[in-house]
Amino acid sequence: MKMFRVLAPAAFLLFGTGALAVDDFQVTGEVKEKTADSITVMKGKERFQIAIDKDTKMTGDAKVGGKVTVKYKMFATSIEEKGAKKEAKPAAEKKMKKAA
Numbered sequence: 001m002k003m004f005r006v007l008a009p010a011a012f013l014l015f016g017t018g019a020l021a022v023d024d025f026q027v028t029g030e031v032k033e034k035t036a037d038s039i040t041v042m043k044g045k046e047r048f049q050i051a052i053d054k055d056t057k058m059t060g061d062a063k064v065g066g067k068v069t070v071k072y073k074m075f076a077t078s079i080e081e082k083g084a085k086k087e088a089k090p091a092a093e094k095k096m097k098k099a100a
Contacts, residue, residue: 028069031062041070 027050029043039062041048050072052058062068 022073026071031064031066
């Protein structure tokens with residue numbers, strides 16, 4: 001029993017934190033615009049504008065017109081609750097009210 005008390009928290013730290021990981025995404029395409037704080041990449045007809053900062057690792061020089069692969073993560077900056085949807089009344093209930 002003493003061993004379980006030691007191993008259970010360790011197992012949580014090793015395996016439980018995996019559920020908190022955010023998925024990685026990537027896009028490969030042509031650079032359409034590059035500024036100090038963002039890069040815009042076109043993949044076919046889709047436009048991806050992705051923020052960059054001092055911590056963004058860059059290999060080579062991403063120039064407008066060049067081909068790049070950008071790896072990125074998505075995370076929320078804010079979430080606003082808009083209220084619950086109204087519950088639809090079942091069709092049978094509506095028919096009963098009309099018949100009465």
